[in-house]
Amino acid sequence: MARLLVGLPALQGDLEKYKTRFDLLELRPVDTTVPRPGTLRKWRKLVGPGFVFSVVLPRVVSELASGPALDAALAESLEIAAAVEARCIVLQTPASVRPTAANRKRIAALFERIAPEGIVRCWEAQGMWEREDALETARAAGVLPVLDAARDALPPGPIAYTRLRALGKSAALGSATLDKVAERLRKRREAFVVVDGAAGEAQRVKTALTAALVKKGVRSAGPLVVRPSLPTLVAEDEEQ
Secondary structure, three states, X not given: OOEEEEEEOOOOOOHHHHHHHOOEEEEOOOOOOOOOHHHHHHHHHHHOOOOEEEEEOOHHXXXXXXXXXXXXXXXXXXXXXXXXXXXXXXXXXXXXXOOOHXXXXXXXXXXXXXXXXXXXXXXXXXXXXXXXXXXXXHHHHOOEEOEOOOOOOOOOOOEEEEEEEOOOOOHHHOHHHHHHHHHHHOOOOEEEEEEEOOHHHHHHHHHXXXXXXXXXXOOOOOOOOOOOOOOOEOOHHHHO
16 A cells, blocks of 8 residues: 555644644535635645645535536635645535436536546445445446445455544444454555544544554555646536
């Protein structure tokens, strides 16, 4: 593995301290308060080139209802992604977005509006989607599916993006489970791991995954730095 990057779905505490503990941070424009682009560019310099920002698209986008509100929120999100030189952009569809043919087309159409150069485009299905259906929809859209590697096998490929649901010291993320996660990540060039939990729990997960990978003979290479191009927003009428 070249890079194991572990972080949280929201900033907890001060960024300067956060970057000493974690390698990744999700930002959620519109749905949560995010600094102005000028401040975000300062954040980019502060954390250094090996740190990864991931932008999670806001709910008004993830609901896939076309219109001015979606267009404005997507444009703002892509501006923020450009300011922090985001490595990943994540579409996290809610349970209301069901596995229908129309929604599969809407997901693919949305990602067509996000330039893929330098960006890992990810989709996380919530609700009634079966694993294989989600994987096929992601393949058709040309994006990376986001799964919970503690529960599901990950699709093959050089990059993985996983969200782990941390439940304290319960068996859900115990040593045996994290060893299984490490096995699923060990051959990846990049593995983005978001831990839904407190900072202390995420730190424990990061330490355990790193140790498990070392036991498996995996050495981490130096930081892989990709400078993404400015994400491009394609006008809605150009898609038709």
